[in-house]
Amino acid sequence: MVASVEMYLDERSSRRIRVLWDQLEELGVQSLRTPHDGRHRPHVTLAVARQLDPHAVAEALAGVRVAEPLRINFQYAGVFVGRVVFLGPAPTPELVAHQAHVHGLLTAAGMASLPLYTPGEWIPHSTVSMRVPRPLLTEALRRCLESLPIEATVTRAAVADYARDIFHEIP
Incomplete structure (x- = not known):
């Protein structure tokens, strides 16, 4: 089980990613539309830990606008180990600095993120299939590439732990 700090995207870009999820499902690839009763939203994850107390996260991030209106431009598709397919945004200095800042505040508050989310190791991404x-990997990647580019704006953020039924919005 894992919990995450997620940044959600504007309605237009979210709709485009959900269309991609539907195309993958039609292909026979389980997208993020299916797990956890369809509660996933298109997002970029800033931090992941085995467990996160949403109130402790909110306290650690007090005064930080996690959902600051960052512009994100998804330009490529990729595959992580285990055939996890994702859309990749350009790692702009603003996006990378924002993730490092959030990670640093959580770490200072005793909430250690998984190593792949450490600044310098973190790869910004929006997972489309776990x-x-x-x-089906080649065809899934082709569908992802055909959906690009997608320009998005971060509009909301939350602590999400789908296995424990936790969803807590943060500013």
Whole structure:
């Protein structure tokens, strides 16, 4: 089980990513539309930990606008180990600095993120599928690439732990 600090995207870009999720589902690839009763939203994750207390996160991030209106431009598709397919935004200095700032505040408050979310290791991404079947990987990537570019603006943020049914918006 994991919990995360997620930044959500504007309605137009979210709709485009949800269309991609639907296309992957039609192909036979489970997208983020399916797990956890469809509660996932298109997002970029800033931090992931085994567990996060949403009130402690809000306290650690007091005074920080996690959902600051960052512009994000998804320009490529990629695959992490385990055939996790994602859309990748350009790692702008603003996006990278924002993630490092949030990570630093959480770490200072004793909430250690998983190593892949450490500044310098973090790869900004929006996951579209957690495990693409090997025979469908090429076609899934093609569909992702055909959906690009997607320009987005961050509009909201939350602490999400779908396994524990936690969803707590943060400013």
